[in-house]
Amino acid sequence: MSFAVGFIAAIAFALLAPVLQFMARAFAWSIAPVILLAIGAIVSHGFGVVLGVLIVPQFRYWDAASIFAFCVMGYVFAFGAVYKSVSLEILLSLVDRPERTAPLSEVVERQVPHLFQGRAKILVDGGLVEQVDSRFAATAAGRNMAGRIGRLRRFFGIGDTGLYDFID
Amino acid sequence: MNMLPGPTQIAAICLSAALPLLLMCYARIIRGSGRRFRLGCVSVVVLFVIACIAIPGQRNLDDVLGGLFLLATAIMLCYVLFSLLAWGFTLTLLTSLVQAGRPLTSEQWAAAYMQGGDIGTFAHNRLKLLTGSGLVMTTDDKLAPTAKGLAVTYLVKLVRLSTGLG
Numbered sequence: 001m002s003f004a005v006g007f008i009a010a011i012a013f014a015l016l017a018p019v020l021q022f023m024a025r026a027f028a029w030s031i032a033p034v035i036l037l038a039i040g041a042i043v044s045h046g047f048g049v050v051l052g053v054l055i056v057p058q059f060r061y062w063d064a065a066s067i068f069a070f071c072v073m074g075y076v077f078a079f080g081a082v083y084k085s086v087s088l089e090i091l092l093s094l095v096d097r098p099e100r101t102a103p104l105s106e107v108v109e110r111q112v113p114h115l116f117q118g119r120a121k122i123l124v125d126g127g128l129v130e131q132v133d134s135r136f137a138a139t140a141a142g143r144n145m146a147g148r149i150g151r152l153r154r155f156f157g158i159g160d161t162g163l164y165d166f167i168d
Numbered sequence: 169m170n171m172l173p174g175p176t177q178i179a180a181i182c183l184s185a186a187l188p189l190l191l192m193c194y195a196r197i198i199r200g201s202g203r204r205f206r207l208g209c210v211s212v213v214v215l216f217v218i219a220c221i222a223i224p225g226q227r228n229l230d231d232v233l234g235g236l237f238l239l240a241t242a243i244m245l246c247y248v249l250f251s252l253l254a255w256g257f258t259l260t261l262l263t264s265l266v267q268a269g270r271p272l273t274s275e276q277w278a279a280a281y282m283q284g285g286d287i288g289t290f291a292h293n294r295l296k297l298l299t300g301s302g303l304v305m306t307t308d309d310k311l312a313p314t315a316k317g318l319a320v321t322y323l324v325k326l327v328r329l330s331t332g333l334g
Contacts (some may be wrong), residue, residue: 002230003230003234009180009323013273014330017331017332018330018331018332019332020332021331021332021333022332025334031226033333045301049169052169053169055215058170059169059170060170060172060230061169061170061236062169062171062172062173062174062177062234062238063230063233066177066233066234066235066237066238066241067234067237069180069225069237069238069241070237070238070240070241071218073240073241073244073245074244075331076244076248077244077247077248078327078331079327079331079333080248082324082326082327082328082331082333083306083333084257084258086257086294087294087295087297087298088320088324090294090295090298090304090311091298091303091304091313091317091320091321091324092324092325094311094312094313094317095313095318095321096318100312100313101310101311101312102310102312103309103310103311104306104309104310104311105309107291107295107311108287108288108291108295109288109291111291112287112288112291112294113278113287115257116261116278116281116287117274119257119258119261120261120274122258123258123261123262126201128262129262131264133272134273134274135271135272135273136271136272136273136274136277137265137270137271137272138262138265142262142265142266143266144214145262146212146262146263146265146266147266148268149253149259149262149263152253153253155192155195156188156191156195156201156253157192157194157195157196157201157204158195158201158253158254159201159254164223
């Protein structure tokens with residue numbers, strides 16, 4: 001029964017999270033989508049715990065929390081996969097064309113630089129990079145974040161190219 | 169309300185915490201971020217199975233199921249963070265700009281990102297992922313989605329719609 005309560009809380013999250021995303025866009029909230037997901041998870045988890053305490057005589061928190069965490073993480077995983085994937089954006093743009101095909105050169109020379117500019121704008125909007133005339137420079141916040149990322153990458157032995165390693 | 173996790177769930181929580189440390193250890197001995205992550209996952213799953221067998225006392229199905237859910241959650245969380253670090257486009261853009269140590273034009277930034285290569289190298293790398301997984305095919309220098317690619321596109325649109333991304 002505790003698992004059922006956790007699953008109900010996960011359904012509540014799956015209903016609440018898109019509503020929060022829609023509201024953020026409708027009211028132009030400057031809250032990152034990931035923060036909205038975290039808010040949705042905290043609220044629905046709280047709802048699940050209260051529901052469990054009220055309706056299950058021997059409510060086992062960790063049984064409910066385990067299935068809730070699994071479902072929510074699955075949701076976040078899917079969300080992250082479709083949110084800003086360069087590969088999927090290329091695929092979607094191909095399918096959205098009337099003829100469903102595009103010259104390789106056009107994708108390489110036009111679409112990918114466009115994606116590049118979009119990501120640069122995200123960094124500028126996020127206060128991590130500043131644009132002075134036609135040049136870009138990292139802000140203090142950007143340098144701090146880059147330092148943290150660099151330390152984590154060294155910790156996990158990850159290179160800093162951002163490319164897929166097809167030697168696998 | 170019982171707030172205490174069962175023995176198998178405790179094992180799963182401990183293994184979840186150990187996964188990043190395991191990945192750090194593998195970083196010294198295994199090449200390739202993807203291969204290393206897969207091996208890390210297999211290791212914690214094997215250790216979880218051993219824990220399920222080795223922990224004394226009678227097994228409780230709810231406890232084992234909860235442990236499995238917790239471990240799977242940790243693996244997904246680690247994957248999301250690990251993939252951001254390893255293959256994150258935006259994060260790598262930022263680190264490449266900081267490493268350059270001076271303001272860069274858009275073209276210079278792209279070159280710094282590719283560490284001597286050009287944006288085409290990056291484009292081909294991402295396209296290789298699409299062609300390698302059978303989502304896109306290349307014919308006469310033209311890209312077109314395969315049937316599998318079309319199915320994935322519909323799935324992506326469904327996920328975007330249902331998660332509020334539009």
